[in-house]
Amino acid sequence: MNPYQAPLKEMQFLLEDVFDAPNTWQQLPELAEMVDIDTANAILDEASKISRDLIHPLNRSGDEQGVIHQDDNVITPDGFKEVYNQFSEGGWAGLCGDAAFGGMGMPKMLGILVDEMNYSACNSFTLYGSLTAGAALCINAHANEELKQTYLPKLYSGEWSGAMDMTEPHAGSDLRGIRTKAVPLDDGSYAITGNKIFITGGDHDLTENVIHLVLAKLPDSNGISLFLVPKIRVHSDGSLGEANGVTVGSIEHKMGLKASATCVMNYDSAKGFLVGEPDRGLVCMFTMMNYERLAIGIQGLGSAQAAYQMASDYAKDRLQGVQAGKKPGSESDPIIVHGDVRRMLLTIRAMTEAGRALSVYTGKQLDLAKYAQGDVQAKAAKYVGLLTPVSKAFLTDRGLDATIMAQQVFGGHGYIRETGIEQLVRDTRIAQIYEGTNGIQAIDFLGRKVTGDNLATLTQFVDETLTELEALNVSAEHKYAVSSRFNALLASAQFVNDNKLTQPALINATAVDFLDAFGYTLYGFYWLLMADKSSNNVDTDFSHQKQYLAEFYIQKILAKADYHLSQVNNGDSSIMQVPESMF
């Protein structure tokens, strides 16, 4: 198996040429003093080495060995601890963290590319850091100064890690039913008691402490509050004290992600600290959740990129069959000559590069929402809301597609564990499920983000996109292929909005198809944008690649949007009229 090699050139192209990071950063004073494009490129270069040389070598052995739960300890596979230490010492755990508390203060549109590399290299390893960064973000946004001072520096340094504790056996997608309790103590802290399941990185041996963000209910309240609960108590001087009543009940045995500890956590009067206002825990947790949703989208993207590299290497190497049109009996050709193999590779490639564009664009909006002012900030915040569920769901759904297609390129060898491609399928499958299933994402998108403001944000986004599209130096035919679908999408959204009150199930029943239609259409725009932005590239090979892929996408993939929209337009009657007894 070839080592993973980050697509640096693609990444730099998106940052610099497509989404204009240099100007964006220059206009945001807090970022301008932290980063310029040279710094960013140096960071990408260094991250590329770390993903290839440190993280990727853990991937296969981590899958075979898995996490072990032994004598109350959760033990990660060989090498994980050493690499995590090196990773942390390099400052990567706090790459986008607040500089005021020891983070590196890098922009998200850069950090997201580093995340992609790490997910490509090893899904399981990268999750630990992703949860840590999300927990820090949430603490920084909602906790009091004392908590921030105590916990953020250790999280950014990677000495401690973070976890998100929401799900309980009877409360997953619907958190109303959680039973974990928080009883106020005299010192202003709370005694937390209850059980949580599916806690990624809930315990492990990578760090000396794990900082849990736990949803629980205050006495006599049905509201949900958020608490910071360390595994080991922390003295006021920052040193570690005694155990805090946080224990691991068991770890899950899963389809994949075997080197990621998925824990059942038990809280027995564990000392916790309120984060944000009482009964406002879900709002606070959403800061972390939205962070993780985007991160998990990147998991899907990273898996797709890794799958592409493996499959294209194999296809150039594996001799089997003869190119169509050559004399029968000729020497065998590498399978890359076959149209169907190319179709699969081009599909993965086209979806992955457009997916990276979506991720960088979303990262840019996150940066603008955080660092810009006024209208720019407000618009970016709305776009983050609009695009977060799309990034999570569409990147992970297409991520699974990509890994399965790549596995198909390998033929029988793709089903054998040692080849490694089947692991990518297993590892990335969860990304469609956790942090809110992709069905939940779609309902958030169509129900809250699109129809929730009567299409105002969507219309603004589409109008802006169509204006940009119009200005691109690409064929009118290609522009129409994309613009007509955006207009059809708006019409479908209007149809849902007009009927959402009289047909209460309409949103739920059509949301997944609507999100898919949006994703395929938006990728059409990104391809034309990339074709335009690369057209003057000094590297003419690079430029040609983008033209070829844009052509392939428009010809071969974009029409999927039509199918999905037709499902939206056909409404919910054929779904909802079926009596429950029939299932």
Place this chain on the structure above:
Amino acid sequence: MNPYQAPLKEMQFLLEDVFDAPNTWQQLPELAEMVDIDTANAILDEASKISRDLIHPLNRSGDEQGVIHQDDNVITPDGFKEVYNQFSEGGWAGLCGDAAFGGMGMPKMLGILVDEMNYSACNSFTLYGSLTAGAALCINAHANEELKQTYLPKLYSGEWSGAMDMTEPHAGSDLRGIRTKAVPLDDGSYAITGNKIFITGGDHDLTENVIHLVLAKLPDSNGISLFLVPKIRVHSDGSLGEANGVTVGSIEHKMGLKASATCVMNYDSAKGFLVGEPDRGLVCMFTMMNYERLAIGIQGLGSAQAAYQMASDYAKDRLQGVQAGKKPGSESDPIIVHGDVRRMLLTIRAMTEAGRALSVYTGKQLDLAKYAQGDVQAKAAKYVGLLTPVSKAFLTDRGLDATIMAQQVFGGHGYIRETGIEQLVRDTRIAQIYEGTNGIQAIDFLGRKVTGDNLATLTQFVDETLTELEALNVSAEHKYAVSSRFNALLASAQFVNDNKLTQPALINATAVDFLDAFGYTLYGFYWLLMADKSSNNVDTDFSHQKQYLAEFYIQKILAKADYHLSQVNNGDSSIMQVPESMF
């Protein structure tokens, strides 16, 4: 986890009402004396119990335990041997076998339903018998009388099992490069020497002998011949002799199918017997291969059905969220009330029931090709050729879709091994790959079966289908939805046929989309056929179910055919113009 329960009513409906088994069998003298609909129903009933009570209980433990290779022995998981013995003693190994050699002589359109039950119950277990039945079919069709007398009764009784030995490390999809040699011996047999990989059921402890059908080359020939090579030599009186130089090098560690032994086989001057003519081995092997291709289609179908049952049971049981339109704060509802969950379940159900129709129809054509005379026989043989690659590829591709969708219904629990649904995803994934990848199937379909006779068979099939469609008692709108797509499909086939010489990659590059378009369109016909045939069913619930599902299919799924056809119509230029260096 609920035990698997065969969908008997659906199966009987297809046999009796949709594809008119009673009349079909009555008109075929060899079948008429073996089977009537009462016998068939009794067999289905008994098979249902065996699949539920004997085979299904092996499924999870078999996955956890896996096959072990120890001291030259391949050991199947606990219980496999006992159940295999019971299964064999019941005559199931020879269900459709030739009665002249101890088989039960049952029609394939019945046997295929039994196969589905067994695959639903346990993919791994069922493969052993499937390979055995295929090997027997091949021996019966091509071997001499002595070989038939010696081997068939023991294969039909299940005392011995069969294996298909084709692939070598450098020869998979393209068998020209095989290196296994067959040297003639004085007694008319051959000494076989070489190595084969990916041999399903190549060795195991279920039976006392394994009968390999091995592709090898005669000295000074580049042609490929077929040899019967027993693991243990067989004396002329049928008793077992010494070992035959057939050994297991290793077993593969796979993504799934862990209870199925996938072996590297070594042949060291093993005694083999020529089957069929020298250098005509591929033609003979295709008898087995086509059998297995259909069987593997049924693996996909069986997995889809099992996945549906698990997911619908879960969806009716799992309380989460509130039905759209109900007062917020209401008690949680089972998730089956949610439109998106219903969409997923209805999609699986609609695809699976139509898939079963395809499988029974194909089985019927196999029976007609075997037992009928004259034009009826000739036409059926052509339809078998046309539909075998479709059944293999479309049933397995949709089988994976179904298991993934069902896993999604489970949310986080779907990713946990003990839930069992993730095993179905892993087990059924291989079905898209082995027995010829689905890309190979599609190229066989479009290249050989459709354009190979300049659309003659396809046109005949479509004309016949449209005539049947016209006579159905369903809405004109629904008829048009299907007929217009059949006509579009013929036009696309014509486009490919017209350009196949000047664009040599066209077939390879568009075959998968063409096969998918055909599958989705054909399923549209099957749904209208089932709606019609159920309309007078005394069980009005059953009748209503079919009307609901037909409506759902036409509204929500059928349009996928348009997307796939548009890819065919857009040709191969965007795929083939890309230089190899770009990948």
